[in-house]
Amino acid sequence: MTRRDRVKLSPRHQGWIYATFAVLFATGLLWLVAKRWLAVNGEFGEMTSPLAPLAMQVHGAAAMVFLVLLGTLLQGHVRQAWNARRSRVTGGGMLAGVALLVASGYGLYYLGGEETRAAVSVLHWAVGLGLPAWLVWHVRASTRVRVIRRAPRARREPARVAEPTATEPQALGVERPTFH
Numbered sequence: 001m002t003r004r005d006r007v008k009l010s011p012r013h014q015g016w017i018y019a020t021f022a023v024l025f026a027t028g029l030l031w032l033v034a035k036r037w038l039a040v041n042g043e044f045g046e047m048t049s050p051l052a053p054l055a056m057q058v059h060g061a062a063a064m065v066f067l068v069l070l071g072t073l074l075q076g077h078v079r080q081a082w083n084a085r086r087s088r089v090t091g092g093g094m095l096a097g098v099a100l101l102v103a104s105g106y107g108l109y110y111l112g113g114e115e116t117r118a119a120v121s122v123l124h125w126a127v128g129l130g131l132p133a134w135l136v137w138h139v140r141a142s143t144r145v146r147v148i149r150r151a152p153r154a155r156r157e158p159a160r161v162a163e164p165t166a167t168e169p170q171a172l173g174v175e176r177p178t179f180h
């Protein structure tokens, strides 16, 4: 396999990445909407919509899939692109964003303290809401075909068929010597 091949992802690999990002994004957004605007009236007054925990169940599953995908990207895609100095800015941004999401995702599970958790939560979803747009930028910037503009060509003269000149043997009526 060539170096170029290992940076470039197969359509199926890309499909997994886009689909997993889409699920993470959609379920994260659903959680935010459900928490803020979809309160329901329950036995004990206003309660969070059941959609919020449901969204997090799917989100947590997608996060696991994402970690596997991240592992599949590190060795070929990331390492080789990095060594080849390709797309380091947008790719590095992807890595930084993903690292923040993974670390804050861990924090959401295990950090105690209301205030700390609330701050980590905001950090997590703020980065999460922005990262898909960054991914689009990363993909577009990395795969853009660079059109190398050619300098306008100098006008070509029509090819000239050489006429025998007066000094050439034919013009002087002298036969060319033949060698046997």
Ligand code: HEM
Pocket: 004, 007, 008, 009, 010, 014, 017, 070, 073, 077, 078, 081, 082, 083, 086, 087, 088, 090, 091, 092, 094, 095, 098, 138, 139, 142, 143
């Ligand atoms: C979690 C991190 C990353 C994700 C999810 C990601 C995802 C993607 C996707 C979906 C594509 C488009 C598919 C393709 O053309 O193969 C792509 C292209 C590309 N990425 Fe990344 N990427 C990440 C990190 C990086 C890093 C760190 C670098 C560089 C240091 C990088 C460099 C590139 C390059 C050079 C391309 C163009 C490949 C080509 O078409 O030949 N990526 N990336």
Ligand code: HEM
Pocket: 021, 024, 025, 026, 027, 028, 029, 031, 032, 056, 057, 059, 060, 063, 064, 066, 067, 098, 101, 102, 105, 106, 108, 109, 121, 124, 125, 127, 128, 129, 131, 132
């Ligand atoms: C792609 C965009 C993403 C968005 C918009 C997003 C959004 C959210 C939101 C709104 C929450 C709920 C926050 C809270 O409970 O206070 C959450 C929880 C969480 N997220 Fe994300 N997230 C994204 C990506 C990721 C990624 C890449 C991972 C890890 C690989 C991850 C792991 C987690 C975990 C572990 C939780 C806690 C789940 C729970 O409480 O049951 N998220 N996310």
